[in-house]
Amino acid sequence: MQIKIEGLTKKFGTMAALDNLNLELEDISSLAVIGPSGGGKTTLLRILAGLEIPDAGTVIMNGKAIDFSSEQSLMAHRRRIAMVFQAYNLFPHLTAFDNITLPLIKTRGVSHEEAKSRAETLLRQLGLAEHMNHSPTQLSGGQKQRVAIARALSLQPEILLFDEPTSALDPEITAEILDVINALRNEGRNIILVTHEIGFARHACSHVAFVSEGQVATHGESETLYTDSDSDEFRRFISRIIGWKV
Numbered sequence: 616m617q618i619k620i621e622g623l624t625k626k627f628g629t630m631a632a633l634d635n636l637n638l639e640l641e642d643i644s645s646l647a648v649i650g651p652s653g654g655g656k657t658t659l660l661r662i663l664a665g666l667e668i669p670d671a672g673t674v675i676m677n678g679k680a681i682d683f684s685s686e687q688s689l690m691a692h693r694r695r696i697a698m699v700f701q702a703y704n705l706f707p708h709l710t711a712f713d714n715i716t717l718p719l720i721k722t723r724g725v726s727h728e729e730a731k732s733r734a735e736t737l738l739r740q741l742g743l744a745e746h747m748n749h750s751p752t753q754l755s756g757g758q759k760q761r762v763a764i765a766r767a768l769s770l771q772p773e774i775l776l777f778d779e780p781t782s783a784l785d786p787e788i789t790a791e792i793l794d795v796i797n798a799l800r801n802e803g804r805n806i807i808l809v810t811h812e813i814g815f816a817r818h819a820c821s822h823v824a825f826v827s828e829g830q831v832a833t834h835g836e837s838e839t840l841y842t843d844s845d846s847d848e849f850r851r852f853i854s855r856i857i858g859w860k861v
């Protein structure tokens with residue numbers, strides 16, 4: 616996956632959520648985005664997903680620039696991406712199975728047969744075979760998140776975006792969802808993951824970007840960044856989290 620972001624700026628009123636953000640990465644498989652609350656991570660992810668329009672700047676993903684000025688090309692871009700949210704965003708009145716098949720049939724023009732086959736395969740893969748006909752209220756948090764991941768995968772996206780997919784889950788279930796994400800990464804999928812799990816960010820993603828005050832304060836390969844980064848802010852952030860955890 617290639618990501619080239621230049622001068623990305625997004626204001627809400629007078630407040631700049633992203634403030635001339637730059638990031639250039641070539642040929643990476645997975646990127647973790649970490650950083651303090653309010654730093655701009657979700658805003659960045661939503662722009663990459665084509666859900667938010669920046670005030671300035673350019674974004675190129677895998678050689679294609681996102682054209683934010685045309686609704687038609689934004690629609691085309693959104694089809695390249697699937698996003699998994701912290702709050703699952705499942706349709707509450709639909710079963711797990713229908714949560715996957717209906718968007719495929721209604722918005723992607725996939726045949727009933729194909730949608731059924733994708734949903735069954737993915738739900739089985741994610742250990743949800745027995746829960747296909749359950750609605751979100753009948754599922755645990757971890758199960759709901761697995762349905763949301765299955766739905767994202769059913770769209771066969773070029774790039775998968777996760778925004779804090781585990782922050783609503785307790786530690787054991789968090790580990791289970793992180794295992795699922797790790798397996799996806801091992802399959803060679805392109806993943807961008809916003810997470811507060813800094814240990815997972817380091818071990819499961821090949822690259823890490825530290826976003827603070829609307830900019831990428833430091834980024835690099837996971838293996839080296841945690842020891843070699845020259846950003847004091849990044850070091851303080853990491854040591855504060857590790858300090859609390861011990």
Ligand SMILES: Nc1ncnc2c1ncn2[C@@H]1O[C@H](COP(=O)(O)OP(=O)(O)OP(=O)(O)O)[C@@H](O)[C@H]1O
Pocket residue numbers: 627630631632650651652653654655656657658659
């Ligand atoms: N729709 C919006 N309207 C107004 N302000 C917003 C909106 N979305 C984000 N912001 C502001 O932009 C800044 C960046 O927010 P963002 O959600 O991108 O941060 P974040 O890094 O994802 O934080 P967190 O770790 O808490 O999820 C924050 O100050 C936030 O209040």
Ligand SMILES: [Mg+2]
Pocket residue numbers: 656657658
């Ligand atoms: Mg956020």
